[in-house]
Amino acid sequence: MSTQTVAQNKHLVIRETTKQSKLAKSALRGSVLPVVVLIAWQALGSVGILPAQLFSSPLLIVMTFIDLVQSGEMGMHLQISLTRAFLGFALGGFLGLLFGVIVGMQKKSEEYLNPSIQMLRTVPLLAITPLFIMWFGFGELSKVLLIALGAFFPLYLQTFLGLRNVDKKLYDVALILEFSRREQITKLMIPAALPNILLGIRLALSAAWMCLVVAELLGADRGVGFMIQDARSFMQTDVVFVGIIIFALAGKISDSLVRLLENHLLKWQDSFKA
Amino acid sequence: MVATLEINQVSKTFKNENESVHVLDHLNLTVNNGEFVTIIGPSGCGKSTLLKLIAGLDSDFDGTIMAGNLKVSAPSKDRGFIFQEHRLFPWLNVEKNIAGNLPLKKPDIRKRVDDLISLVKLKGFEKAYPRQLSGGMSQRVAIARALLRNPEVLLLDEPFGALDAFTRTHLQEALLEIWERNKTTMVLVTHDIDESIFLSRKVVVMDAKPGRIKAIVPIDLPYPRTRTSKAFQEFRSVILTQLEHHPAEVEDWSI
Numbered sequence: 001m002s003t004q005t006v007a008q009n010k011h012l013v014i015r016e017t018t019k020q021s022k023l024a025k026s027a028l029r030g031s032v033l034p035v036v037v038l039i040a041w042q043a044l045g046s047v048g049i050l051p052a053q054l055f056s057s058p059l060l061i062v063m064t065f066i067d068l069v070q071s072g073e074m075g076m077h078l079q080i081s082l083t084r085a086f087l088g089f090a091l092g093g094f095l096g097l098l099f100g101v102i103v104g105m106q107k108k109s110e111e112y113l114n115p116s117i118q119m120l121r122t123v124p125l126l127a128i129t130p131l132f133i134m135w136f137g138f139g140e141l142s143k144v145l146l147i148a149l150g151a152f153f154p155l156y157l158q159t160f161l162g163l164r165n166v167d168k169k170l171y172d173v174a175l176i177l178e179f180s181r182r183e184q185i186t187k188l189m190i191p192a193a194l195p196n197i198l199l200g201i202r203l204a205l206s207a208a209w210m211c212l213v214v215a216e217l218l219g220a221d222r223g224v225g226f227m228i229q230d231a232r233s234f235m236q237t238d239v240v241f242v243g244i245i246i247f248a249l250a251g252k253i254s255d256s257l258v259r260l261l262e263n264h265l266l267k268w269q270d271s272f273k274a
Numbered sequence: 275m276v277a278t279l280e281i282n283q284v285s286k287t288f289k290n291e292n293e294s295v296h297v298l299d300h301l302n303l304t305v306n307n308g309e310f311v312t313i314i315g316p317s318g319c320g321k322s323t324l325l326k327l328i329a330g331l332d333s334d335f336d337g338t339i340m341a342g343n344l345k346v347s348a349p350s351k352d353r354g355f356i357f358q359e360h361r362l363f364p365w366l367n368v369e370k371n372i373a374g375n376l377p378l379k380k381p382d383i384r385k386r387v388d389d390l391i392s393l394v395k396l397k398g399f400e401k402a403y404p405r406q407l408s409g410g411m412s413q414r415v416a417i418a419r420a421l422l423r424n425p426e427v428l429l430l431d432e433p434f435g436a437l438d439a440f441t442r443t444h445l446q447e448a449l450l451e452i453w454e455r456n457k458t459t460m461v462l463v464t465h466d467i468d469e470s471i472f473l474s475r476k477v478v479v480m481d482a483k484p485g486r487i488k489a490i491v492p493i494d495l496p497y498p499r500t501r502t503s504k505a506f507q508e509f510r511s512v513i514l515t516q517l518e519h520h521p522a523e524v525e526d527w528s529i
Contacts, residue, residue, distance in 0.1 A: 173361050175349040183375045191365045268365045268403045
């Protein structure tokens with residue numbers, strides 16, 4: 001028995017290391033293209049083929065980035081943007097989840113609410129933006145509400161979908177085991193809908209970032225979007241690039257965090273080989 | 275003997291827009307306490323439907339079903355149910371699946387879950403998820419889950435139908451062991467003649483279109499039974515004759 005366990009452990013260790021080296025290899029392969037592009041970009045810029053006005057060289061962008069961080073300007077813009085994104089996402093996500101659960105659980109509320117929500121969903125957000133600015137002004141409220149609206153729909157849709165797809169066969173089991181109504185929700189519906197809900201969170205996050213950019217580009221006096229807009233009017237291409245990179249990083253980091261959560265919460269799934 | 279289940283004049287019709295199918299026709303059956311009964315019949319004879327009615331999963335039928343002194347109207351943990359598929363919650367590991375809505379933190383439940391895990395021979399797999407288990411192991415978890423609720427009767431709907439022959443034989447033996455130890459009343463639906471003779475004291479042979487009970491064959495062989503024995507073979511031919519004397523079924527086979 002014990003030798004068997006040792007053998008198994010050894011096997012596991014070997015598998016673990018091969019897994020790691022495989023991961024390292026795939027990371028290496030994935031970074032080839034961006035590195036080549038960066039080197040080419042820098043080279044073409046230094047030789048003067050790329051116009052410096054429109055394509056700041058990667059090195060200059062890095063320097064600008066460091067300058068912006070050191071001056072504290074970056075921190076200020078990033079903080080205000082993150083606060084907006086977080087508030088909007090929290091508000092819209094919470095409401096999306098709430099309405100998704102209500103509509104997913106009750107046929108009647110689906111009949112009352114779903115058609116209207118589906119209709120609103122098809123309206124492009126950019127079309128609503130002017131209205132939001134007229135109603136709520138250029139202040140924080142209109143921005144947060146726009147982000148909330150963007151985050152609402154994906155989470156609403158996925159929660160609703162996840163709850164509706166709960167296996168009827170497992171529902172029969174819950175009936176036979178005499179689950180209370182509450183247990184049916186907490187021990188059957190929610191866990192079964194969790195893959196969809198997490199996907200909804202990821203989609204809502206990317207929608208929130210997008211709406212944040214829209215809101216800040218349209219009118220703001222602070223924030224990363226404002227920084228980009230402001231730099232554009234002074235032809236500071238390097239600052240524009242820094243802003244874009246910041247948005248890309250923020251989006252990627254928040255998405256990775258949710259994926260980590262997914263790997264943890266959905267480790268029971270067949271398709272998740274964490 | 276006390277009757278655990280009394281099925282009285284039960285009829286069931288499935289209706290859809292343009293036709294209605296009469297699945298069960300004035301069925302009467304009594305299952306005594308501690309008995310092991312199997313129900314066998316051609317597909318479409320309503321044997322699985324009957325089991326769902328007994329479980330309370332479908333209350334749209336005529337006639338009455340009494341479980342103990344109570345009329346069946348809704349599912350109850352007193353009537354455990356094992357489906358053809360294991361139907362474990364994929365997000366729970368083995369021990370949490372068995373516990374279900376009962377708190378594993380309570381010492382008495384913890385102990386009984388542990389006992390059941392050793393009863394179904396799954397020690398060492400407490401923390402495994404359903405996707406990591408074989409079909410036979412999953413079905414044993416499902417059996418443990420039902421037994422934890424101390425059911426008066428265990429209803430089994432072709433529980434081993436989807437398993438390979440070796441696993442099936444193994445689980446049939448395991449089920450008999452559980453039955454002998456716990457004295458739980460068992461009602462098992464199957465289309466496997468050998469399985470019905472190997473397991474039960476009473477084989478209920480059903481007829482299709484509409485579903486009726488054609489014969490009840492008592493199996494008075496001592497346990498454990500050997501499939502190759504002469505007496506076993508005789509019971510097999512008795513039941514086979516009962517099943518074959520069905521014109522509709524012969525038609526089905528000839529297609």
